[in-house]
Amino acid sequence: MxxxxxxATTKPHKDVLATFMLVNEQYYANPASIHRAGVESNALLTKAREQLANILHTDEKNILFTSGGTESNNAALFGIAKSSNFRGKHIITTEIEHPSILEAVKRLEEEGYEIDYLKVNKYGVISLEELQQKLRKDTIIVSIMHVNNEIGAVQPIKEAAQIIHRTCQAMFHVDAIQSFGKLPVFFNGDNGPDVISISGHKIQGLKGSGLLAFRKKPQLKAFIVGGGQEFGLRSGTVAVPQAVSLAKAARLAVEGxxxxxxxxxxxxxxxxxxxxxxxxxxxxxxxxxxxxxxxxxxxxxxxxxxxxxxxxxxxxxxxxxxxxxxxxxxxxxxxxxxxxxxxxxxxxxxxxxxxxxxxxxxxxxxxxxxxxxxxxxxxxxx
Ligand SMILES: Cc1ncc(COP(=O)(O)O)c(C=O)c1O
Structure with missing residues (x-):
């Protein structure tokens, strides 16, 4: 064949599968447990977080593990919208985002947020002038995908970030799910995006793995509540094998x-x-x-x-x-x-x-x- x-999805890399098996066999203890086995699982989880933080040029406290791209995108929008609505309720995105963004902003619209959609030209690219015109003092999120999943159009993320940061306090979210590991993702430095989404199964990692990476300390409302894992933002026993496999897949993707x-x-x-x-x-x-x-x-x-x-x-x-x-x-x-x-x-x-x-x-x-x-x-x- x-x-x-x-x-749509990739065949997992054999080294990623080997890592997944090994972690499941040897580090199955809950990383929140205080006994020796739990401490060892937690050390492995911390190492995976550090490796990903290194690859993405951010701090390990700014990496949140999720179950994949859809969750990362939903979490970014709902989490940021709900923690920033004291500043405003205006959100900007594009008309060609993935449904995990478009359906999330629709939901936010029903809850009283105001959404503006950037148009694209015949090559699927937004206009930076339109972005500049649509930005307002009460804009709280701008979400623009890096590479479009249907046609491969690449958006001018670096330039968009500069315009956004120069104009207002909005958080700039980038869906980097189709670009990470394929093209350089501009994420470091003060003029980059504030938060990006990555999905494991698009980079020869595993389905059910993903992350949200923040440039600075995450400013968002908890999106899954419970036992307070993942810095209190995403509760639930952390899937250590998925997290470690994601770090492996990310390293292999960037090297390759x-x-x-x-x-x-x-x-x-x-x-x-x-x-x-x-x-x-x-x-x-x-x-x-x-x-x-x-x-x-x-x-x-x-x-x-x-x-x-x-x-x-x-x-x-x-x-x-x-x-x-x-x-x-x-x-x-x-x-x-x-x-x-x-x-x-x-x-x-x-x-x-x-x-x-x-x-x-x-x-x-x-x-x-x-x-x-x-x-x-x-x-x-x-
Ligand atoms: C651009 C983009 N965003 C988000 C997603 C959703 O990612 P996941 O399948 O990991 O939920 C996809 C998946 O096709 C995608 O291509």
Missing amino acids: IYLDNS MPGNFENFKKWSADLHHFFEQFGQEVYVLSPKDGAPHIISFSVRGLKGEILINALQKRDIIVSTSSACSSKQTKTSHVVEALNIDSRFKNGVLRLSLGAINTDEDIASFKKQFTIVMKELKGEIMQ
Whole structure:
């Protein structure tokens, strides 16, 4: 099977799996227990937190473990909104965020917060001028994703951070779930984002692992209450094996990033060029200068499911543009925001490349896609 759906989830790295097994076998004690076994688990947990803090250039007290990207994004928005509403209730985000942000701000809107959505251009990129115009004294959160999961558009995070910090006291949250380990994530220094979300299973780590990293001491209301774990912010017995596996996956991802990035760039340029040969029949939504591990395209008039099935029969695994909503039949909000020709709206597919892919995988995809296009010729609407 040729797996080209790495932005939906990745195959866990074998070293991560080995770490997970080892920690489960030897460090299963509750890290909050005061006996020797608990102290040892806690020491391991602290080490994982320190390693992640080092990678992210922050303090270990600023790392909160979560169950994944959705929880991190929800926690950032609900937690910050509820701890900052004495200053205001205005929130800015973009129209192409992941549903774990969009649904959270919808909920906050129902609770009386005011939400402004930044528009994107046809490459899926926000305008910094619009950001500047929308910022207000009572803006408490700005949440902008780094790399869009459906088309790979990259937002100008560094510039946005400078504008936000220069203009108001809003906390700048960045969903770095599709960028961490793939592109350098600008997080250090006073002019960076205040808080970022990371998910373990997107970086060859485990499902059920993730984190929120703060630049300074976390300023947010507890989002899970109970026994007061995770500095009183997220109660519940800490999943030490997931935390340690996340530290391992993050280290491997960052170490492998330069080599992987070169491969992604090469494959992305190759695929852009390949799709151009289909002329008016194929439209590539991903910008050429976007994140190279995501290439979204659409075949004119063809339903995405038809293409997915035809490729699957030939052992090529790809998704619709967003695997999270791939079972939904309506056009994705990201595709709608790009305002593309309606004949291309129903068939957007996403190739998402990962560390496990090879030159041969890309060559096989191109070969099989060419055959499938010939087979489906009759179904492609003119
Ligand atoms: C940009 C982005 N944010 C958030 C999420 C949610 O992450 P998780 O699957 O870890 O809950 C995803 C998952 O696809 C994503 O791509």
